[in-house]
Amino acid sequence: MNALREKARELLATKTVQVVIGYAPGSGGAARALFVREAAQAGELVFDETCLQNLAAYLMKPEVRRLGRAALVARPATLRTILQLAAENQLAESSLLALVPGADGVLSLSTFSAIEAHVAAQDNDLSAAEKSELEKFAAMGLDERREFWQEQFSRCLKCYACRAACPLCYCTRCTVECNQPQWIPVPAHDLGNLEWNVMRAMHLAGRCTNCGDCSRACPVGIPLYLLNQKLCSDVLSSFNQRSGMAARADHSLSTFKPDDPEDFIR
């Protein structure tokens, strides 16, 4: 933690970056995001197992972008998010620097290729617990699955907290806000909730980097990560592509490659 504070201090003092986005203790035992803009403030930074939020979401906010070059305290999913955003033409390489706290100090990754190398070396697979939960879900019959989600979505309030937390929900105009015509109904009724959540899951298919922030943000505890993980694993098995592995990558769902496995068509 001290190494991280030291690094932040140095980056700000040398004006290498204008802001360090990291974690500070928040309420209820959770960590919150901290924007360190003065070297003196770097001591407030913490990094421990409570620091779960994917801070890459802030990179897409215009008010954060205006601050200047940012150093981002990055967890494994954060690094993948950075690469995914880059692949979607949303990030300039010069606009950020990733700080990866580890056992022996802080790693500072200033280029996309450095991030790519780091991501390639880390374990990007789902954890054993996640896998077993997904298998349980996959084992459900179609009717059972529909019932499960209908029950889950019936509690959705359409507060859009999942969207606000998601670093890949960076659209300035979301589909639900298109009202000429209004394809997705606004009211929080069963059909509207289903359409909204399915639409969001589809928009994240092949893009989601599995940070889990949507589920943590949901005030009624809908396990949205299940939907996203399922789609991620389907994209991986169908198109042999994992999101957020490279800063220049074609989107698996919009790109035809002659060597796509495509087992589902043949």
Added chain:
Amino acid sequence: MARIGVFICHCGENISATVDVKQVAAAAARIPGVAHSVEYKYMCSDPGQQLVKDAIREKGLTGVVVAACSPRMHEPTFRRACAETGLNPFLCEMANIREHCSWVHEKGDATTEKAIDIVRTLVAKVKKNKALQPIQVPVTKVALVIGGGIAGIQASLDIANAGHRVILVEREPSIGGHMSQLSETFPTLDCSQCILTPRMVEVAQHPNITLYSYAELESLDGFIGNFKARIRRKARSLDETLCTGCGLCTQKCPTRKIPGEFDAGLGLRPAIYVPFPQAVPNKPVIDREHCTYYRTGKCRLCEKICPTQAIRFDQLDEIVEVEVGAVVVATGFDIKHGDFFPEYGYGKYPDVIDGLQFERLASASGPTLGEIRRPSDGKVPETVVFVACAGSRDPAKGIEYCSKICCMYTAKHAMLYRHKVHGGKPYVFYMDIRAGGKMYEEFVRRAMEEDGVQYVRGRISRVFERDGKLVVKGADTLLGARPMEIEADLVVLATAAVAQPGAEELAQKLHVSYDAHRFFSEAHPKLRPVETNTAGIFLAGACQAPKDIPESVAQASGAAAKVAALFSRSELVREPLIAVVDRQPPPVYSSCVGCFLCQSACPYQAIEKEEIRGRDGQLIKTVARVNPGLCQGCGTCVAFCRTKSIDIQGFSHEQVHAEVLALLNRGERDA
């Protein structure tokens, strides 16, 4: 307020026999916004069109719905009729109550109800239609012809003779294709090379034709009238401008035992070679795979012997970029080889050969100088069995289609054999004889009746060797499936005609569709046989389906006529039914977030990056832009855009949504 006119066509009885058109007209009249609703026997007839025109003028219609056949049939008719009155043609829509309703349902109330629903959706749509203006695209009057077989040669000559420049690309060292390998041609038995080589020479000499032989298409971008092609000119390993084609190098090359492609593997050629004496261009090429110098680093004999010092061992492939307005694909076909017929011993016994190999045996320029001698020992065969439909029309082999040329060339082969070997006994095993074509049936009958070819209706089960003879086991199905066994000296298989091995890859480069057998797909099987579904790309010859020479030539001339028609104007008018990306006033500029996932989804490379800059030149936003010349209006990008920032003109979100609502809300009307 919308004033929509609805015009319901009986289509003779095609619609009115199952749909109560009067009821449809009455129901349409009750739809809000409909100012005029009539039915008529033939709306596409002159008086029918007049009904539309008069109503537009008299009732001041703001939109027209013609409920009749598919828009693929008469949409242009009615749009032109509307335009004549001054109504924007894109304010006219077709409600397809024939293909989508009357033809596919029984007569009854439900069918009429459906017709009303279809009309209702189109009325809802046309209310949201906007006046659109056609798009004008410039045309580069240069054609690219891919493939220098007879189809490519014919297409090139026709386009060149129409006064346009042609770039002809041929993969092999010489143009000529399969036709140059043939001995004689049916049904006239004139020598193939004698009729082909004058055309080849004409190509070489034509001032409008640029020939790139030993070259392949690397990539094709762009759109009708404005393609950019990259052509890879493979290294011949010699300077073509210096080479005089004297042939000394090919005579002196020490590596001489390479099975020649031109002789279908029956003859041998050196490592530096010209495929055949009349090759165009008559310049050799070094086969680097077999050349001693490339394999061992020693030799260079050709370099020493060349009187003009034309050999270039270090030559690299060269990429040529050209701009063309149209493309004719004439890449031809291949025949099935190898272990596809284990039951016939093809590939196992040297005297079981394919039709193309027989052509070389019968050809004066072939390895036997035109004498029929079997490959194994050079003996003149006394009995020859010809097997038609080897692979073709055989679902078990995965080739359901008829290869079309085999019946005729097998008759020709048997005839040529009889002409050259007077005492010879030819047998033809066949399933059916398909000799549809001018003088074709007469040709086959001549083989049977005058030349004494024994035709046996039945299939061959097996070919095996016994005491130096090939035993052919089959059955004569016209004589009660009597089993037959013939001891033959030579077996000729009319193997199935199949697509070129690289056809799928080429189709993907060109963005044209292909069928399950990798033959390229025409835009319409009957009415648009030479066009592909990609505008500006045309088909000629056997790359589309197996074809004989007259058909290939006819299609090539057809494709050339299409190209000449395209080049007859310097600008091209296209329908404006294309995608557009949202643009708004500042400070939003566009709802596009510039993720460009649409870019890779677009099958036509129509999506570009546009940088929106302020007055000070500062970059504000990079957003997508659709190139109106390239876009084909397929809508893939629309489905892909998360922010719904792309719309198709004429099929906008608003229009489609209105159609869906019109269907969903039909209950309210019934209540």
